[in-house]
Amino acid sequence: MSNKLQILQIGSRNWSHDYEIPENMDWHFFWPKSTTAIRKVMAMEGLKSFSAILVENPEHLSDLLPLMKKVTPYTIFYPDTAEAQSNDLKDFLKKTCAQATDFSNPVELLRLxxxxxxxxxxxxxxxxxxxxxxxxxxxxxxxxGYDNLELLGQYGKDFHPLISWKYNIRASDFNPVELWLEYEKDWTCDIRLIVRNIQDGSTASFVKERVFTVEDMKSALVLDDDFSSFISVSLEARGAGRLKIGALHQRLTRYQFGKYVLGGGIIHNENREEINYFFYPGDFKPPLNVYFSGYRRAEGFEGFGIMKYLGAPFILFSDPRIDGGAFYLGDDCIENGIRNIIQEYLDLLGFSNKELILSGMSMGTYGSMYYSSFFEPRAVIVAKPLTNLGLIAERGRLEAPGLFPTAFDILRHHSKGDASIDAMRALDDRFWTAFKKADFSQTIFGLSYMKEEDYDPRAFEGLVEALYHSGAHIMVKGTSGRHNDDSATSTTWFMNFYKIVLEQNFGRKS
Incomplete structure (x- = not known):
């Protein structure tokens, strides 16, 4: 089978006759009412699905109904001016997460x-x-730390160079990148980004230079070039006041079709912090599984394979802040954003909170248990639970130095720069205050914990005590080792708990 993108077009006009098809695409055109022929071609060429399905006339979308099991979510593209005519078609578009797209310029659509x-x-x-x-x-x-670089002073009446980054960014002609800068600034100062393309194979030959203002940076900066290069980024400032420059994120762009993956989304707050999310429709039957990614320096989503294996619809969350995540806490915009996304997809599916499972491993356990306080779901399934972020930072001073030094950055981030003992206690209380208020009498907790937990040795006992008084049903499995030991066994029990809950509560058998 070809490594090229497999594109299916259904319509009355073959685009490959009118437009130049990109070299990395294999084009499959079919007239309307050709479902049987499409099946035969897929079987002959060994195609399990198509990379994209283009339907120029919305009346022809119904041709895809018999092919629903062969459609990958988010890969159907139809005109954004169209409206589904029948309830069956509306249901189909919802279950396949079809994307309404601008078809006014086919050449540009093909390029993107x-x-x-x-x-x-x-x-x-x-x-x-x-x-x-x-x-x-x-x-x-x-x-x-890893959080930001803080500057205070006079920057000049006009823009002057202030910051440069040590490393360049690689961009290829077939995989353009997009940039997102975290920053805070006083109204008395202004900034702009200078982005220069360095000739491929050169060390100092600039072939393109772009200037991006604060207004430009309200959306991600897509560097859509048709040539490969290294990208050098610097920041200029003018005025006077305080600047906090955080992470410069770069990712392979998917343009308007998603973040990281097709259909991926991002929650932003006023400080330009991000939380990533991705919904996968599965079989559209209960429950909705939510997985919070663990601590990871690489940006994007984890857990897709294990969640897809379970068959049910799911949401993946990831937290790219600081070094590898800030444990899904944040201001009202961040936390309400996460809660709103979960509720939005519960409503889309027509599910109640008792048809919801929140889950995660390591850092992801904090997010799943913290937000369970607001949803009181059917189940919470975690591996290597962490609950006391302040304690983790406190232990980093004398009891466990060097174990997880980023805990200090996380403490300061959520405590507005305060690293005192009182701030540590307050950060711990932030979890427990919400958790102990929740009614978990109808909730199942699956806890796969480490017996010699060294990040947060009080987490498991604290959870058992709190859940005992709440009347929750608890399933527990301890594994010998410290936090980062024997992830295979811990993950196995994580999946075992999932299978038990899905079979006994939702009639799902793996």
Whole structure:
């Protein structure tokens, strides 16, 4: 089978006769009412699904109804001016997460799809320690760990270079990147990004330069070039006041079709912090499984394979802040955003909170248990639970130095720079206050914990005590080892708990 993108077009006009098809596409055109022929071609060529399905006339969408099991979610594209005519078709578009798209310029649509439909995902970031401050700047400079670089001073009446990043970003002609900068600034100062393309194979030959203002940065900066290069980024400032420059995120762009993956989304707050999410429709039957990713430096989603294996619809969340995540806590915009996304898809599916399972491993356990306080779901399934972020930071001083130093950055981030013992206690209470208020009498907790847990040794006992008083049903399995030991056994029990809950409560057998 070809490694090219497999594109199916259904319509009365074959685009390959009118437009130049990108080289990385294999084009399959069929007239309307050709479902049987499509099945035969897929069988002959060994195609399990298509990379994209283009339907120019909405009247022909019904041809895809018999092919629903062969449709990958988010890969049907139809005109954004169309409206589904029948309830069956509306239901089909909902279950396949079809994307309403601008068809007014087919050539441009083909160009975008040729670059957006790549396999996999990729994203990373340059953090505060990767920044270099202009030695001519005479103001105050403070590196706040992995969180941000803080500057206070005079930047000049006109824009002057202030920060450069140590490392360049690789961009290819077939996989353009998009940039997103975290920053906070006083109204008395202004910033802009200078992005330069360095000739492939050169060290200093700039072939393109772009300037992006604060207004431009309200949306992700898509560097849509038709050539490969290295990208150099620097920041200029003017005025006076305080600046906090956080991570510079870069990811392979999918344009308007999703973030990281087709259909992926991002929650932003005023400080430009991000939480990523992705919904997969599964079989549209209860429950809705929600998986919070663990701590990871690579940006994007984890857990797709195990969640898809379970068959039910699911949401993946990931937290790309600081070094590898800030444990899904945040301001009202972040936390309400996460809650709203979960509720939005519960409503889309027509499910209640008792048809919801929240889950996660390591850092993801914090998110799943914290938000369970607000949803009181049917089940919470976690492996290597963590609940006391303040305690983790406190132990990092004397009891467990060097074990998880990023805990200090996380503490300061959620405590507005305060790293005192009181701030540590307050951060711990932030979890327990919400958790102990919830009614878990109708909730099942599956806890796969480490017997010699060294990150948060009080987490398991605290959970059992709190859940005992709440009347929750608890399933427990302890594994010998510290937090980062024997992940295979811990993950196995995580999946075992999932299978037990799905079979006994939802009639699902794996």
């Amino acid at each position: 799809l040729s670059k957006a439909l790549f396999r996999g995902q990729y994203g990373d970031k340059l953090v505060a320690i990767d920044m270099i401050v202009n030695p001519g700047f005479t103001g105050k400079v403070c590196y706040n």
